[in-house]
Amino acid sequence: MKGQLNKKNSRIRRYTKIRKNVCSHRIFRLVVHRTSRHVYAQIISRNTAKVLVCASTLEFKKLNINDIYTGNKCSAKIIGQLIAQRALKKKITTVFFDRSGFKYHGRIKELAESARISGLVF
Template identity: 50%
Template sequence: MNNVNSRLRRARKTRAKIAELKVTRLCVHRSNGHIYAQIIAETGDKVLASASTLEAEVRKSLANGGNVAAAALIGKRIAEKAKKAGVTTVAFDRSGYKYHGRIKALAEAARENGLSF
């Protein structure tokens, strides 16, 4: 089993548990160059808010979308957008990625700006 399959297996287990709990989730995806975050409804069929380093406002302020500073900015933006959508409590879906570096920075920034998980 390679690293990608291991990550996807971990992600599948996490998503199954979150679906069982029927809670709104903060789903994170990262690539080498960018980071993406979405607030997904309890049913799993609707995106309530999203933020990524591909947004025009974010791209102007960042030289690189694949670092910890960019992840912290996306965490702040997703928390603000979630509050506008009326969401304050979420389950954190890290998509099987380890909780360190960019994933940790995004999560901590989201917590500091009003999301609880």
């Protein structure tokens, strides 16, 4: 049904509102996406849609972090720290937080707060 409300349609509606605001600022975007098992974060350039820095829970095997479940707040906190460290290495300090329509609580909130503590400004 076209007018049916569900979680996905609500998220897309919130996402379009956020995207309009993001495009008007013309600064780097910290885009966050989450699934039930993983958390992904990317910093995208202001002019082109080019990914400059990325981090995700898929990297835990490379980093030898095998004892942490990838779909919880603890892993989101680690991803927030990783993305902030990598952004600061590329001299990116100020970003716009694009939460992709996800509500600001749980894993999204933990990622944002750990990125702020690690040095990103948004």
